[in-house]
Amino acid sequence: MFKPLSITLAIAAAFPHFAAAQEVERVIVTGSNIRTTQKEGASAVQVITAKELAATGKSSVADILRSISANSGNSYNEQYTGSFSAGTSGLSLRGLGQQNTLILVNGKRVASYATAQDLKETFVDLNSLPMAAVQRIEVLKDGASSVYGSDAVAGVVNIILYKEFKGTETSVQVGSSTQGTGQTEKSASLQTGFGNLDEKGWSVVFSLDALKRDKLQQSDVDWLAGSDFRNQAGGSRTWVPTNYVNGDATQLLGGRQGPLELLPYGDITPGKTGQVLAYNPSPYKTLIPGIKRVHSSLRGTLRLNEQTEAYADLLYGYSQADQTFAAPLSVSSGLRAWNNGKQALDTIPVLLPVGHPNNPTAKPLPFTATLFDLGPRMKQDKVDFFRALAGVKGSYLGWDYDVSLAHSGSKLKETVQNFVNRYEFEKVLADGSYNFADQSKNSEAVRNRLRLSTLRPAESKLSVVDFNASKELADLPAGPLGFAFGAQWRREEMDSNTSTAVLSGTELRPAINIIKGTRDVSALFAELNVPVVKDLNVNLAARADHYNDFGNAFSPKGSVRYQAAQWLLLRGTVSRGFRAPSLPEITNSTSVSYGSVLDPRDPVAPNQARGVTNITAANAKLNPERSTNLNLGIVLAPSSSTSVAIDYYRIKTKGVIDTETAENIIATEAQFPGKIVRDGQGRILTLYRQYANQGDRLVSGFDIDLRQSFAAQPWGKLSLNAQLSRVLKFEQPLALGEAATNGAGTNHFGSIPKWRGVTGLTWDYAAFTSTLNWNYVDGYQQVSNEGERVKPVGTVDLTVAWKLNPATTLSLIVQNLTDKRPSWDSSTSFFDYTQSDPRGRFAAVKLNYKF
Template identity: 55%
Template sequence: MFKHSLLTLAIASTLAVPALRAQDADKANATQLEAVTVTGSNIKTTDLEGPNPVQVITAAQIQASGKTTLPDFLRSISANTGNSVNEQLTGSFSAGTAGISLRGLGQQNTLVLVDGKRVSNYATAYNLQETFVDLNSLPLAAVERIEVLKDGASAVYGSDAIAGVVNIILKQNYQGAEAGVSYGGSTEGTGQTEHDFHILLGHGDIKKDGYNVFFALDGTRSNQLSQDDVSWLRNSDFRNQPGGTLAWVPTNYYNNDPTQGFANAVGPVQRVPYGAITPGMAGTVWAYNPAQYTTLIPGIERYHAVLKGTLKLTDSIQAYAEAIYSRSNASFIFGPPLAIGSGLRSWNNATQQLVNIDTTLPVGNPANPYSVPTPVNTNLWQLGQRNKRDHTQFNRVLAGLQGHDGGWDWDISVEHSESQLDENVTNFGNRYAFQSLLADGGYDLASDDNPASATDALRIATQRPASSTLSSLDATATRSLFDLPAGTVGFATGYQFRNESMNSQTSAQVLSGTELRPAIDIIDGSRNVQAAYAEFNVPILSTLEADVAGRVDHYSDFGKAFAPKFSLRYQPLDWLLLRGSFSRGFRAPSLPEITHSTAVAYNAVIDPYDPITPGQPRGFTEVYAANPNLRPERSRNLNAGFVVSPTANTSFGVDYYHIVQNGIIAPDNEQQMVDDKDPRVIRNAQGQIITLYNQYINQQSLTTDGADIDLKHVVHTQQFGSFTLDGSWTRLFKYSQPLGAGQAPVNSAGTNIFGSLPHWRGTTGLNWALADFSSTLTWYYVGGYRQNPANLLTPQWPTEVKSWSTFDLSVAYSGIRHTTITLAVQNLQNRRPPWDPSNTYYDLTQADPRGRFVNLGVNYKF
């Protein structure tokens, strides 16, 4: 299957190790410079700056930032330009998670590694199709450094590395002990608090003692932040903002007309002008404030544990093993009491279709004041808010051997990694009880005083399990091949086998058709992947070197993918470095996209043909299906840049990137389907959209380019200490993609057409160290962006969303023996996120509503 591919070369090279030992025996004792492996290459180097742009973040920098979780820090880097999720996104199947999206290409195009090796993806998919590594599952206290490769790397790592790689490197050869605790809270009266702790233990020096054992444990607990905890959000009244409305939800009405309300208030509702909610509408309606049912940040309880051991077997061989375990609970309000009205459905597992549930009140029903069957819209108020609690467990067990023999450095390892989700929801609705009570009048929808027996019959709790696993074998070998006039040719090769599987199920209540308004994301599939790769580093001149890499992957579901890469590093002067690369990459179709899967979600679209409210957003149910005929997404990456370092304390660099991604996997555009009267758009008897059937296909291409700007300058003084200025900024020039199949590309850079993608994003820190004090002031900047023209529902809507600029401050004091006390303030100026009427006040992918947050921590080293 791999005939005439790089696999043949890789296996032959690996098997050639014994044959080459003899000719390299005389070099075994040669003096060598200390070299390390940098993310993006398997060949060790002594260069501080390589041919690929790599941002290195140390544990000290993370600590100085005042950030208390790994995703909080990683999501603040400038290359994380958009389209990544965090814990604020609670209305999804992957609620309570956090990812990173380099270049705005989505989490599925950013590869996350731990110690240079893959870990399992989250147990289920985000946005129904995107598989990603949940950063919340990975430890922070055990991190030694993080390397962010801001260039395509499929030639080395395979799928998912189109936008780049985040390599989280855990502490190596750690000795000693330390423990720390911290407590934080909001200064804005929201009641949100956070508790954190960590413990590090390490014993043994590999070089001196022949072994090292390392253990790390950290944990965090924070309480839930609801919308009604935030003073400027709790009323959901945004009429003081340009284009803002009263963001309340009409309910308790008949005949699909919100102005035909119930005779009396039922539930937490008030009579409000209809025009305050929907401009241009007359009359009054019953409506409720959704803030009481909206969680902005879940309540979290999370723990991570790491146990590592390294044993020196001989002078040239070491054995190592590592175990990572984490568990997390995320609790939040899923939504208001279940809404009853047209479009209410349940699932028919036999036909794999939705079944419409008639909500028409029969004549004589206690909630029906008319003498004819009457449609009704209301909520099951007495059931209470719907709640969700996600329990997640993650593990990675890794064992391997590494050594140096006959001029070769080699590493062989096996691992198993797994993410498990147990999702529990309460206060959902029972279809059969509802139909029975509707028919016999046993539950009065127009009353708050129904018997407990009826309420209990309507209420159900469900449990949904999901898991994602990764098992792999990795073998790499690297060596110096031969000398050229300009230097030595380096070579690396390797082989990988891995099995990926995902089993995301739904509840028994959904499969039996019992649950009303079910959301479904069923994924059941697995595949095997084999890969081989080779890499050469060739010194052309003493100042010029080339790196050539290639990788062949074979997937058991779609076939083969080949990814090459060519890089140049040119340093004509000690203070000037020029670099560039060209590569091809790929993203394999995710298991939800290509394997056995069915998904049901709830969306909204502007329907110009709606007979009741034309041109207004209309909610509908969307059913997605996988496609076994998908091909991988392909990419072309071009990077070019320079680094100027006139002194040892100063450096300035600019790197340009250009990415073209073809065959992007996506469902058809819903708005285009509605506009084109696609037959897959299903309408009810009144002509309103109720269901849309869709499927994943290889669609159009995407082109994006931009530039990273990095600056570092250090000033040492005898009297005033040391000052370090460190900044990273990203400028997005283009993010061009068609709105739908067959349409012309639209440049959405600086807009929110394809998610919020501001032109500028930057982080700049100023550290001042003097005696026992160290302080860091960090400026985070997110540029403004233009509104998607399709979002401009009224002339009053602003066409621009303003920029968001915040400062964090941390001050550390280490004047007490073995002790460091740190005070950190997030959002020092207490800035509110900018107003964005296309969201509930603000865009959660770019900002958060916590306001000023103060944290005090103590760390003690034994």
């Protein structure tokens, strides 16, 4: 399905008579600033063409990129509903995190998402980028800090949009789950072009695409709806005990009401006796948000003279994600509200006073209750994204140059409903006007007093001035000596706020991710391409960056390309890179988040995930992460129809920025008790963390790219493409000062399967083009449940396109043809959403028309 550029050009290199018969255009390939006819460089670049994009049947740039084999782990899409960046989608090449993969559009930067992922990762939201306008995508699976800067440690993705387009093309697609979940998906696109650079001296391309998808709840999926996984290794019935007093789940507060059922305590926590009131959480869990997206792209080019052209492009994207954020609020001993003056959380007493209708005792009664009659807590995230860019490029005195100015931004408005007003809660608790034991008796007026809706704003901005120039300095015996240099200045700004209700202490159990910072970055870079002898090229590059908040960084790179024979290409690169501390990590920021931990000392449910509060602090004394990258590759092209590329990578990072894991904080509680706060029962309430340079990380592995085509026969033409990635090591300490642990094939550092693969078989016959794709994700060891191995998953996608006439194509698309379920992972209650999709088989029909 995905054809690496390296393979195609290696074949051309192996058959020079074929290449010589064509006029080869000088181009710049992602990862270099030097124009060359030698598109196949020292670094592997995977190219996904517009035709291949269509053959996948996928409806977004995010879905395309997240399926590539180099996306090893630690990348998130809209399934991460508990995130401050809900509804987004990122990419994490080599499993190194979304902040280490640089996303470009037409070779230029775009603004990161309005707020951070997992509190600290600044990243580009792929869901904000257009799909219809994409001509091809180039994926550089090699560190490129020397050319692009801090966030290119793991690699670069360059999304290239059409510069010219003839005519108009429209498409409509409608699809639905075949499993009765009620989830449907509709999309449409328009692409049109005017003018012609060669004939008229100008061109304009406009595109528009839209996507609407229904929300998928856990209760919609039959094998997840019951929240009972006792038939799985390490599984349990994950119902939630609530409505009890004195910290004892068997001392009931009232009886059945709303979704509550009376269950044996041992069904939920083995070894416990008695009965509890509990509810099934599945109706309150959104697996995939309902989404609405619109993207538009306008690109214009004007030829000023034979050597010069001006260009401009405007990108705009609107995204909306709707989800059930959580079950109605449960109030208990760990209830908190924010105290902005102290920059800390205040504990709110949850005690039924003497005389309260629900308190038959003669003293204040501690209790736990879920406020079901207020309704589930809901969330909507609306994002406006844009980039406006203008520039001039051309030739002057033998130099090819490109200068541009861009401004980009991402603006978030997040609204929530059915949260709870702290001050009204304190009032109804004191005066007895709210009945916790039988909520059917509560008036709607009291419920409306308690309900709270809020708005959380966030914004990210990026301003960039870019300049680069290149020239062939001399004609050496082995070829031209190429040189490029350039400069960049950019300003990054992030203002991620919280609601006024949180700042005033009004919202109970607030989540906070306040980030406010600005940084200026200036850089100089240079590159030299030296043809040493025939078929041997050496490329040297270097970049010097200055950050006004932490200082300087220098990133050199050297690479070698050797055409050892017509059928054999050898290549290698070695470089140094860095990742600057993100604005959330180093600047003024406050983070209060909620997660879950397995606490073996929990007195109520030691084998079940416990919700806790995380308070995370920034660190102004952070140093950047420093990396050393090594890449070695070989490309074999024994015939015009066969090509194999094997590339090894090794990335050593010093001073990795992170916080200590929750598992390690709990394991070392006796030595560092101040990092944990427990309630009177002994249950964890709060974990305290701070960003620090934790230690070193070593990641290594290799990629295999295979291409095999078969000559046209009476029965048609076949072509096979396969990409396979193997993670050999993913080593780093679990805590500062500890020896490194290898997380490859485990979920120590997020799920990192050792193998990922994509294999595509395309059959062209008459008016039909059929593509069958096999997507493989290896299993991994589940570290929190010793002995449990999460099973591998292989899914099959099918696309059949029927060309009804020269203008019209009808396609049938089936994702997950065999309806394969995600593999069980007890650490996530059912499956790891970074590796799997719960939708099951999904079928769609697409109509494409050109005129």
